[in-house]
Amino acid sequence: MNTPEWLKPGIYGAMIGAVLVGVVGFSWGGWVTGGTANDRAMAMSRDDVVASMVPVCLDMAKTDPERTSKLAKIRAASIYQRRDALMDAGWSTVPGTDAPNRDIAQACLAALDVDNLPERPENTVDEG
Numbered sequence: 001m002n003t004p005e006w007l008k009p010g011i012y013g014a015m016i017g018a019v020l021v022g023v024v025g026f027s028w029g030g031w032v033t034g035g036t037a038n039d040r041a042m043a044m045s046r047d048d049v050v051a052s053m054v055p056v057c058l059d060m061a062k063t064d065p066e067r068t069s070k071l072a073k074i075r076a077a078s079i080y081q082r083r084d085a086l087m088d089a090g091w092s093t094v095p096g097t098d099a100p101n102r103d104i105a106q107a108c109l110a111a112l113d114v115d116n117l118p119e120r121p122e123n124t125v126d127e128g
Contacts, residue, residue, distance in 0.1 A: 050103045053094060057108035060091045074114050083109055 025031040032040070064070060070089040077085040083105045086092055092105035 050107050053104045054107045054111050057091050057104055
């Protein structure tokens, strides 16, 4: 089968155009593959769960009867080991689970600002 001579430049142009659209779309257009989209969605959902659990961690830290001793242990730990000390305190354990969460512990530690935190929160009631 013989193709007309005028059809070849059109076919070449369509193929080159398709390649250019693909390159431009993936590099500058923001297109991603399904795997990349899934990875980004999982990371966003993990970040949202951590952000929603930080107030729970702060509340657990504020209402813990052993708050003073646990804060002393956290303050005594080096900066690199404070997350592990907070995990040992049990404040980063999500209610209903058995193990503490490292990401929640890191976010809770940042929100607690352990070095500037008073030993007793101002809004607690002295029951003794």
